[in-house]
Amino acid sequence: MLFPTLTFGLFFLVVFTVVWAANGSNEWRKILLLVASWVFYGAWDWRFVALLIGSALLNWGSAELIWYNRDASAGRRRAIMIAGIAGNLLILGFFKYYGFFVEQLGDLLQMAGFARDLPLMQVVLPVGISFFTFQGMSYLADVHAERLAPAKLLDVTLLMSFFPHLVAGPIVRGSDLLPQFADSPRLTRDTVSMGLVLIVWGLFKKAVIASELSTGLVDPVFFDPVAHSQIDLIAAAYGYAVQIYCDFSAYSDMAIGIAALLGYRFPLNFNQPYRAVSLQDFWRRWHISLSSWLRDYLYIGALGGSRKGFARQCLNLMLTMLLGGLWHGAKWTFVIWGGLHGGVLALERIWERLRPRWMPRLPRVLAILITFHIVVVGWIFFRAESFDAAIGYFRGIATIGVTSSVLTPLACVLILFGMAIHFVPVNLGQKLALRLRLLPVWAMGLLAGVTILIVDTMRFEGVAPFIYYQF
Incomplete structure (x- = not known):
């Protein structure tokens, strides 16, 4: 069930009405939200609702054991936490990396002269599995560190299943959302106006900019780079940078807006990343919930950050980004993308x-231009179907040519517009929301509805799935 569709619109109207009608009982409200979240997830494949429930049970039970043993030895509590995290990683590893590792093992055996036909099952990748397993692991780490007390089973299950962030983030930590589940929320003009602005803006970025750049330029060029000219390849690289930003930030904006209309606050996930002056600055602005998760729980929590010396700090940066690349998918191109970012982050520290x-x-x-083009080079590896395809892409860029077969004036306008929105005032959305809140409720809803219809008439046929659905 995609956000920018009529099906989801009708689904959300029903959920919004029922949930606020039941706001007198907070427990019933959460139960209704949980059932709605399972319906939302089950619309993709009902079989994996059981996986969602099982993952929640694993993390709730592990957190309870950690808390029950909080007066026991540190080694016992740490062992329980590691066991719970290992359970999450086993779920993630089987569904996301089983095929990749079996293929790599087969290649290694063949290189060593021990060719074998290894069993290879066709494993369906559950939508959003990377996001809800990361949420579970951070919840266990926070309970272990006593930054958070264990929550009730209903609250933990809703934390991991809540449909606005379920399939593509943001990665909402338990410390952000669980306290909000304690009491029934209130719907205010401020939350409604800001929620509507975010939903409409996200819909425009996804349906108009990202979808058209995807179908009209990026997908044809990346599908067969050899068949396209130098101009096409360069334009598609810039186009993908704009597409992935508009696509993913659109989902985050809509998720934050939908949660706001239900009475909950999600953290900011993007902050004009292409105006970053360094790669470190880029990761403070891009997919903030993931970058802060990697920083707090992997770079600092597991690897030690900068506590063990400068050389170890640079190594930890590289390891963090390599694992961050692998988190995106079981392909070497993602690992190379992560290695590129990790290497540049380490070089920035060395240069400083x-x-x-x-x-x-x-x-x-100049710093913005250099940083942006490092990011674009990384996006080519990120988007390419294989390492060989990425190398072929770079060879094509280096081959002089002037003709273009797919680049259109519309694509040029969308790329320029997608970059220009990084340099508008940061608080523009808040200013629009403040003006919107002055309207009567019926006028607020009518204006939002009319704007959505206008965006719908501007968009092109069909809506492609969000890029981060595959992660």
Whole structure:
């Protein structure tokens, strides 16, 4: 069930009405939201609702054991946490990486002269599995560190199943959402106006910009890079940078807006990432819920961050980004993408340490341009079907040519517009929401409805799935 569809619109209207009608009882409200979330997930494949429930039970039970043993030895509590995290990783590893690792093992055996036909099952990848398993692991880590007390089974299950963030984030931590489940929320003009602005803006970015760039430029070029000219390849690389930003930030905006209309607050997930002046700055602005998760639980929590010296800090940055790349999918191109980011992050730290005092920093405009093009190079690996396809893509860019078969004036306009929105005032959405809240409730709803209809007439046929559904 995709957000920018009539089916989801009708589903949400029913959920919105029923949930606010039942707001007198917070427990019933949460039960209704949980059932609605299972219906939302089950619309993709009902079989995996059981996986969602099982994952919640695993994390609820592990957290209860950790808390029950909080006065026991630190080793016992840590062992329980590791066992719970291992359970999450086993779920994630089987569904997402089983085929990849079996194929790599087969290749290694063949290279060693021990060719074998290894059993290879066709495993269906559950939508959003990376997001809800990461939520479960962070919940266990927070309970173990006593940053969070264990919650009731209903609350933990709703935390991991809540449909606005379920399939593509943001990764909402238990410390952010569980306290909000304690009491019935209130629907205010501020939350409604901000929620509507975010939903409409997200719908526009996804349905108009991302979908058209995907079908009209990016997909044809990346499908067969050899058949396209240098101009097509360069334009498609820029086009994909705009597409993935508009696609993913659109989902996050709509998720935050939908949650707001239901009375809950989600954290910001994007902050104009293509105006970053360094890769470190980029990761403070891009997919903030994932980058902060990797920083807090992997880079600092598991690897030690910068506590063990500068050389270890650089190694930890590389390991964190390699694993972050692998988190996106079982392909070497994702690992290379993560390695590129990890390597540049480490080089930035090295340069900061070695840069002579007298040498000025790069002008801001130049720093933004360099950072953006490093990110675009990474996106080519991220989007390419294989390592060979990525190398072929770069060869094509280096081959001089002037003709273009797919680049259109519309695609150029969308790319330029997608970049321009990074440089509008950051608080523009808040200002629009403040103006919207002055209207009567019926006028607020009518204006939002009319705007959605206008966006619907602007969009092109069909709506492609969100890119991050596959992760």
